[in-house]
Amino acid sequence: MNRNSLIAEIKRKRTLLCVGLDTDINRIPSHLKASPDAVFEFNKQIIDATYDWCVAYKINTAFYESQGAKGWESLEKTVNYIPGTHFKIADAKRGDIGNTSDQYAKAFFETIPFDAVTVAPYMGSDSIKPFLNYPNKWAIVLGLTSNKGSEDFQQQHIGNHFLYEEVIRKTSQWGTPENLMFVVGATKAVELSSIRKIIPSHFLLIPGVGAQGGSLSEVCKYGLTEEGGLLINASRAVIYAGHDANFAKEAAKVAKQYQSEMQQYL
Numbered sequence: 001m002n003r004n005s006l007i008a009e010i011k012r013k014r015t016l017l018c019v020g021l022d023t024d025i026n027r028i029p030s031h032l033k034a035s036p037d038a039v040f041e042f043n044k045q046i047i048d049a050t051y052d053w054c055v056a057y058k059i060n061t062a063f064y065e066s067q068g069a070k071g072w073e074s075l076e077k078t079v080n081y082i083p084g085t086h087f088k089i090a091d092a093k094r095g096d097i098g099n100t101s102d103q104y105a106k107a108f109f110e111t112i113p114f115d116a117v118t119v120a121p122y123m124g125s126d127s128i129k130p131f132l133n134y135p136n137k138w139a140i141v142l143g144l145t146s147n148k149g150s151e152d153f154q155q156q157h158i159g160n161h162f163l164y165e166e167v168i169r170k171t172s173q174w175g176t177p178e179n180l181m182f183v184v185g186a187t188k189a190v191e192l193s194s195i196r197k198i199i200p201s202h203f204l205l206i207p208g209v210g211a212q213g214g215s216l217s218e219v220c221k222y223g224l225t226e227e228g229g230l231l232i233n234a235s236r237a238v239i240y241a242g243h244d245a246n247f248a249k250e251a252a253k254v255a256k257q258y259q260s261e262m263q264q265y266l
């Protein structure tokens with residue numbers, strides 16, 4: 001999906017919501033457990049219940065890889081089930097020497113039709129550039145992550161700046177706002193104002209509202225642009241809103257609440 005189509009969907013639906021399909025086999029309601037592919041069945045019902053309220057889905061590959069070949073099968077079926085109107089993110093945090101990153105890009109952009117994959121910047125330009133060679137596909141670079149461990153490296157000073165600021169500044173030169181986004185945690189909302197000085201128009205993927213306690217209003221206050229410019233992810237808060245046969249209805253309720261709040265800011 002290209003940038004204009006993503007912006008058009010955000011404006012049309014008045015939402016920035018990205019639903020995270022972090023589907024943990026141990027948290028699937030018991031009535032689905034007998035299904036031949038319980039993970040896919042769960043995802044299918046969550047997608048059917050939430051697609052009106054979001055513009056993107058993020059699949060964290062860890063929840064599928066942990067189940068071996070069967071998990072990968074559920075992942076592929078899920079990606080193919082997501083409507084073409086929605087932006088599809090593989091949260092896989094990849095990145096390696098160039099010829100290996102070529103294979104990662106092929107895996108997530110050709111073999112499985114994701115629009116974007118999250119990448120770790122630590123190995124530098126040759127590890128990220130292979131993801132930028134595909135028209136209408138995106139690399140989403142880890143900028144300032146939502147977890148406490150972001151203090152260990154990302155928030156260390158180098159000269160007058162933080163390491164994450166240097167990473168964002170330098171990495172933004174390897175691509176364009178048409179093929180590069182950055183991850184910034186909702187738990188780091190205030191830092192968004194200095195990040196916006198470095199990258200005023202790039203899209204940001206913002207995880208950390210909901211279960212991690214990040215503030216949606218603060219994220220919008222400091223990060224929103226004229227075009228939206230944010231994909232705000234909630235995983236557990238949406239998909240595990242309910243625990244029984246009504247789980248999809250409960251997920252829809254929470255997704256709709258996020259959309260209602262987001263439309264006030266858009």
Ligand SMILES: O=c1ccn([C@@H]2O[C@H](COP(=O)(O)O)[C@@H](O)[C@H]2O)c(=O)[nH]1
Pocket residue numbers: 020022060091144145146147183184185207208209210211212233234235236237
């Ligand atoms: O900085 C980061 C980068 C990625 N994530 C991922 O986003 C979701 C958040 O899930 P919640 O249940 O909404 O907390 C999950 O897949 C993380 O691995 C992140 O949280 N922070």
